Structures are given as structure tokens and as C-alpha cells.
Amino acid sequence: MAEVLVFVDHVDGAVRKPTLELLTLARRVGEPVALAVGAGASDTAGVLAEHGAVKVLVSEASEYGDFLVVPKVDALQAAYGAVSPVAVLVPSSAEGKEIAARLAVRIGSGLITDAVDLEAGEQGPVATQSAFAASFTTKSRVSRGTPVITVKPNSAPVEPASAAGAVEELAVEFSAGASGTKVLSRTPRESTGRPELTEAAIVVSGGRGVNGAENFAVIEALADSLGAAVGASRAAVDAGWYPHTNQVGQTGKSVSPQLYIASGISGAIQHRAGMQTSKTIVAVNKDSEAPIFDLVDYGVVGDLFDVVPQLTEEINTRKG
């Protein structure tokens, strides 16, 4: 059966959920062969095997941590040479897209980014993309070379499927440009204990209406009652009330959870671009004319400082 190369996103050996989703999609097109690079790469093999990886190529050179992006492109290219896959799938993180793009030019292939679904087609894999702030859905394919496709988080279910997951050391020869951009220092983001924004099943977001950093406690309390991630609009982030890493929207994260709750957010097009594919959308806003209400399954016109704490309390009571 044809092989599909999957680039693994992991932190010190802990595989991130979007990679497991990629393995589900990869199996629709062929047999997944995974590539994991950097510190802890070989620790990923177990979980990758449980999700269908027939082979896990690993390379743990220090270059991956010391320099930006290019060493990973070199590794992906080496894996491509070793496997001759029918497609290359990469998670749609900022870095994943850059790695995929550089590989595509190197191997003379077309590139599709931010796919939200993937299926086998007569002329190769067909990718679904959301365009123009998710107001259009397109089907595209790569018409030249081996399709290089990046896939957004939450695009497929994580399905266990046991496979050999044979670990193989990959020989990587680094290119002249590999050491071009030095990483002088790296400060890991502190974990809040809440789910990852892009991976969460429920996202609770606050906007300008939250009116102050300390008031975000109201949003966080609701999030915690639901086991949700916390998001913010750019207005709230720009005001310094919440970290930029939590921004939802065009220039922040795009999320596609089962449930999205927006409080004190008007629903500007750039915000919608990042959340409008959520399954169920709920909003609390005191302005009944706010455009966010055009998107909602359920909306409450009211003051978030009344509605949200009451909701949180009610959830906590119902949970007992």
C-alpha cells in the first residue's frame, strides 16, 4: 500500500493531538509513516504506533532546537527521499506551514495549507479548505508533484488503530542554510492547566466588554466549570487584559470547537474568521444589534457580569 508521510508535532516526546488527527486522515490515503525530530523524538513511537503509524522515522540532532525551521525541512526532505510517499501531511501550526512550504518548492510540488478535511480522490487527495473568513468551502488538490498538505487542528477524530510503528533512525544531512537563523533563547509558555485553545472541545472567550484584566476571572470561572479553554478578542488582547497567545481570530488562533461561548465580543469579521466553524455558538452581549448574534445558536442579550456568573453557578450546581 502507498505510504503517506506525516510530520509529528511533539513537545519533548509528548505528541500533540493534531498529529494524531493527521494519522486518521493519512489512513484514508495510504499507510502512515511518521517523522519525529528533536529532543524526545523516539519517545513518540509508542503513541504513534497505537494510532496507525507503520513506521516511525526519528532524528534527535541538536540542530532542531538550535536553529529555526530549516533543519526540520532538511529532515522532512530526507524522509521524503527515503519513503517516496503519495502525500506529505503536516500540522497547520505557524511552523508546520513554513516547513511544508519549503519542502514543497524543494521537491517541486504544489502546496495546500489549512485543510479542514481530506479524502482520497481519483487524482490524488482532495482537501477541503475554508476561505474568506470561513464564508466559503473549497475543494482543492495538488496538480503537480507529491501533494504537500497542512491540516488544521480538530479536522478529524483521533482514532486508535494499532500498527507496527517500527522505529528507524533517519540519516539527515543538514543543508548549508540550516544554521542560518540561530535560536538564542527559548522561553517555554507556562501551562495554565486548561486545555490548549486550538484543541479544546469548548472555548469560552471574552472581549472588550469584559472591561479589565481582573474581570477575566469571570470568563475563567465559566471556562473552568466546563473544562474549557479561554479565548479573547483582539480588543481584549490589545488592551493587555489577556495574553496574545489566547487571541481568537484571523491573526490569532483559529478554533473549531464543539461549543464556543463569546461574551462581550461584537463579532467583527476578523474575529469570526477564527471561530465561525465552531459547531455550536453561544453569545452574551448587551447590544441586541451586535453582529455576533447572526451566528449564534443561542444568544442572551444582557450584561455579561449578570449572565456569566449566574451561568457558572448554575453549571456548578447541576454538576453537583
Add this chain to the structure above:
Amino acid sequence: MSLRIVVCVKYVPDATGDRHFADDLTLDREDVDGLLSELDEYAVEQALQIADAADDAEVTVLTVGPEDAKDALRKALSMGADRAVHVEDDDLHGSDVIGTSLVLAKAVEETGYDLVISGMASTDGTMGVVPALLAERLGVPQVTLLSQVSVEGGVVRGRRDGDSASEELEASLPAVVSVTDQSGEARYPSFKGIMAAKKKPVKSLDLDDLGIDADEVGLAGSWTAVDSAAERPARTAGTIVKDEGEGGKQLAGFLAGQKFI
């Protein structure tokens, strides 16, 4: 020695307008006003700041796009860029990102550069990969997605705020940089800037000038194909209630009904 900065700016359909696909499944530019991609204003701003901090620098803004794309160049010139390059050719219609990056790379080389600055992503295609592709094609370091950037003594330094970590980066020039919307507010063109922009040189180049064959770009030269584009069905109208003291409880009822609680 003069520092030559080239800023890549894209002319895009206004995101607040009603954006559509044309019959050939490329971007419909007819029905929506175009403008300089707002995210590229941040690139122009950082270029101008780097130029100001250098002894001697020149900022060239570069776009690949149709006739109207001159508007984007004028805006960048009125912000303070020194000159502009416009790559314009009928055969460019429908180019994908591989084609576009080829044209940009050739145009950057033709212009001459020490530093290329781009936005983090266009507001239409939103791929966010052109800067990395440019670095690959030009064979120079990529220092991308920076929320902070500075250039000193032939070295560019910056901060990249990623998903799992924040990184301090460094590379020698020549290099390709891209900046995020966290890099600092972009200036508004002044009246003087707008008047001055009218006299600044805008050089036009076509594919011949860049030594690119028509079949390497455009719809025919694309390595990707869009088979269909469908408007997302409008969401069915939801229930909207006014809070009269029980809004939170009512919402909890809805969430419970949907099995979220």
C-alpha cells in the same frame, strides 16, 4: 554602505466587503474594493523604523498584482517608503503561492536587497508561507513571525512568539523577515506624505523583465487546482433571549439540552 530594504505588500479585497470567487474559481476582484493588506502595514512600519535607525537606508515596496495594486503601493509610499516596484502581467492571473513566490523572489533579486520584510499573512489567502518560501528561494535565513525586530551591524534580531515557546532569534543579513500585528502600530500617512508619494518613482516590471516563462505562473502554471467553491450555508437563526434576571439559568438549560453540561 546603504541598507537596502524591500517590503513585500499585497493588494487584497477588503475583508469587510462581500468577498467571492469568480467563475474560474480565482479571487473575484470586481465586486469588492481592494486595499493594502492591513497586516502589511506592520511590515512597512518596521521597515521605516529600521531605516530610521540605520545611517543610510532605502525602503522599496514591492507588489505582485493587477493594475489597481498601485493603490497599495501609493499607500506604502505615503507612509514613507522611498520607491516602489510593481510586477504586473496578464499571465499572472490565478497564480498559486508557489508561482507568486517565484515572481517575488526574482523581483527582489532584480531590485537588490539586504533585508526583505513581509507581513505575517495576507488577509485573503492567509497562507502565511510566502516569507518562508522567499527565504528558501533566495537562499538566505528566514527570521519570521516576529513581534519585535531590530537590525544592527549587519545582524537582524527578533522575537518569535510561538505556540509552545517564545524564542529570541538572530541571523546575518541578507535575510527575510516577517512581522506580526504585535510588532507595533503602523503610522498613518500624513498629508505631506500623501503629497510626496505622488512624486515617488514606481517602476513596472513584467514577466519578461524577470526572465520568467508565462507557463511557470498563472492559472495554467499553478501546482494546485481548486475544483469547487461553495458558499457556506447561512447558520440557521438561533434562539435569542433577553436577560430579565434568569438569562444565565436559561443559557444553562440550553447547554444542558445540548449535553454540554
